[in-house]
Amino acid sequence: HVVRKRYFIGSRPFRELKVTEGLRTAGAPVPEVVAAVHRRARPGPGYEACIVTRRIAGTVPAAEMLHRSSSGEIRLIMEEIGRSIRACHDAGGWHADLNAWNLLVPESRPELPVILIDWDRGRLLTGGVTQRSRRANLARLHRSLRKLGLHSALDAWPRLRRGYEASPGPRPAA
Numbered sequence: 001h002v003v004r005k006r007y008f009i010g011s012r013p014f015r016e017l018k019v020t021e022g023l024r025t026a027g028a029p030v031p032e033v034v035a036a037v038h039r040r041a042r043p044g045p046g047y048e049a050c051i052v053t054r055r056i057a058g059t060v061p062a063a064e065m066l067h068r069s070s071s072g073e074i075r076l077i078m079e080e081i082g083r084s085i086r087a088c089h090d091a092g093g094w095h096a097d098l099n100a101w102n103l104l105v106p107e108s109r110p111e112l113p114v115i116l117i118d119w120d121r122g123r124l125l126t127g128g129v130t131q132r133s134r135r136a137n138l139a140r141l142h143r144s145l146r147k148l149g150l151h152s153a154l155d156a157w158p159r160l161r162r163g164y165e166a167s168p169g170p171r172p173a174a
Helices: 012-025 062-068 071-090 131-147 151-155 157-165
Strands: 002-007 033-040 047-053 059-061 103-106
Touching: 012 033, 012 047, 059 062, 062 071, 062 103, 071 103, 071 131, 071 151, 071 157, 131 151, 131 157, 151 157
Parallel strands: none
Antiparallel strands: 002 047, 033 047, 059 103
16 A cells, blocks of 8 residues: 655654554554555655555455444444554554554454554654553543444443453454
């Protein structure tokens, strides 16, 4: 998957590469970055940049999957979302835009890890993600579900909390 944008400050694709690869090395459920490119924009000011991640076959955005799933599947998905977010937080990952479109759910096996994507404004915090930041990240996701009208997912929010609070351990690969 390639995302191209024009920027004026910093080097977002390389920051996303650093954050994503740091999380991946720590075992967090994030995509594999294949390349990042940065070049001067023509015409005009700023620079153009893109990041290339390996496609994760058989996944769909949580916003889509939660909309079309049964209540039993939604409970499983929400629990896996909680586990995956916790794994990223425990690895020091703070996601700036945690929403239902930035979570990829394995389509045929909702018990597998959910993949968190779009880390371009995220941070890899060596001191760890504070409790306050963890709560704010989860609240952002909750607002996303509410804005998308995913009432069944909101009803299953306790399952997300259960997954988030579960002790981390070995999990099957996606």
